[in-house]
Amino acid sequence: MIGLENIIFLIVAAIGIGLFVWQIRKIRKNVLMGRDLELADNTSERINKTLLVAFGQQKMFKRMLPAVLHLFVYVGFLVINIEVLEILIDGIFGTHRILGFAGILYSGLMAINEILAALVIVACAIFLWRRNVTHVPRLWNGVEMRAWPKLDANLILITEIVLMLALFAFNISDLKLAQLRGAHIAGAFPISSLFVNALGSDPETLHVIGRVGWWFHILGILAFMNYLPSSKHFHIIMAFPNVYYSKLLPKGKFTTNPAITHEIKAMLDPSYQPPAPEVDAEGNPVIQRFGAKDVEDLTWKQLMDSYTCTECGRCTSVCPANMTGKLLSPRKIVMDTRDRMEEKGEHPAIFAPNHYKEMGVERVEVTEEKTLLRGYITPEELWACTSCNACVEACPVNIDQLSTIMDLRRFLVLEESAAPASLNAMFTNIENNGAPWAFSPADRFNWADELYVPSKN
Amino acid sequence: MAEMAANGEEPEVLFWVGCAGSFDDRYKRVTRAFVQILEHVGVKYAVLGTEESCTGDPAKRAGNEFLFQMQALTNIEVLNGYNIKTIVTACPHCFNTIKNEYPDLGGNYEVIHHSTFLQQLINEGKVHVKGGEAFKGQRITYHDSCYLGRANDIYEAPRDVLAALDADLVEMKRVRANGLCCGAGGAQMFKEPEPGNKDINIERTEEALATLGAGNGVIATACPFCMVMMNDGVKNKEQEESVKVFDIAELIAQAEGLSK
Ligand code: SF4
């Protein structure tokens, strides 16, 4: 029974999926702009973490209300994929509810699906309320939360509601049509059956409504899929790999730069033989940049982080620097990295403005002088960080904002000697006195002299 | 340490004093309190004395990886030279750096923070503060150090130590993994804060004071930087008469009657 409608469907679906694959390749290319990093270790620990944090939503449960609402949308998303599969098969082969043969299993699936779809609508409505009416501060405030991120968030929520409504339109008309014919259709529809009389009883109209609902739903999903790479909603895909590759070491452990180690060892011991410097394809030595000035100095994981960010602001809302009015916002660091990456590399095909600048701003010319550091992120932001790891702890998708901040700081200090004067004084003290303060190393043991003298203050 | 080595002896633990513990007048009292505890329980310990140097933590957090590695490699040479295996320190920054960052550079030791060390002493019954009336009815609130807590997942040891005191332990709103920084980490200790509308230590002190309520109370810390920041905060709020800031080692030493 393959007809014109099915052929059109096939073409549309192929275009939608093809476009998506093409977009993903762009993103992959952007992420691979970053430095190499070996993260293939500890597979079992990584799988565990992914199950807990990504599939299990563990870190979301630090805040109960959004966690529960988000859980509805998330489980809804997982379950609806089974229905999308059915839609694809039906669409291609002109079948109708092909999975219906599964009997009670199918009924159960449909029933769960309907309940989840209803919960998704409720959750999204509350989310819209929280964003636009009660203005939950972390979703509303911050220089990085300009026109696009706010619109993006609303578009996603509205789209999800509309997609669910389309699904209901399809189910309700299907149900009503079956009722009119006195036939039985596969599946159980606890929500739709409440509304069977809402659509009137003209079979022609019902048929049209059903088809429109069906087409709208699947076209919507295809369009939405292609919208993802332009959106914070991309986290529904990226959360899984990003958590898988997240840092397993203690949060306090910062990276060590081996190139520096060789240099110092050679300085301390003239007989030390550092390994031959890395060479590029043409045999020229690779110039090592210490720290990060631009996106290609960051690792691919740090770049992947920025594609995973949900812009939820949990990091920024717990950042001590941010909450006391300093310029730093860890969310901005992550979003800046993404914007810069797309400015330098490829950018999504539709709805290009990932850029959180005011909409309408053209993509900026990529010039030599404009880099992530200074072009987007100012030293003042970087110097406000206490390296407290609160942002890292708070992030539901295991982004390591602090590592990016530290790499940018390293560039300021190691390549530009641009530390604040008081920090330079601290460096000098460590160099000369072995302590960050200007005390003589000879006095280091003085505390012991006073050991049995009760202190006076 | 040099003396011990000359006698062909090896300590059970090396007490890494740290720059604050060596030079900061307030924190020197913590160093002495901890040494008194070590003496009291008869642990065979040693200190490097003038051979110790900054671990390089503030340099590293400020982005000066070069200076950090310089310090680290020099320190590792000294530590390995004495064949040190176990290190205890009262400073979470020294603790974190030696434990997590020195291994990449050839320094492998068992590193224990003094809160864990004290917890062990209490568990083993070597320190038995119960019965000491010193803290009866006092309200104590513990301020989590970022470099102990989030950075290294040590939340319970300092609380266990405080629980051994006969005091009324109260928790602040933001604790453990959600704890609020004192504002000194990441080399902030050595510079003016960036412009904002409040200093971080004031925010944290306000929270501590609200938790302790009116009357006497103690803010317990387990980090030299936290101690400075909380002390400054308490002074800023003109509460230094009623609210004291103590390191957990000082509290134990007091409860054991080792110091006043
Ligand atoms: S580590 Fe830095 S950016 Fe992250 S919460 Fe702490 S101060 Fe803010």
Ligand code: SF4
């Ligand atoms: S970095 Fe993490 S916590 Fe911060 S806004 Fe993005 S997803 Fe949320």
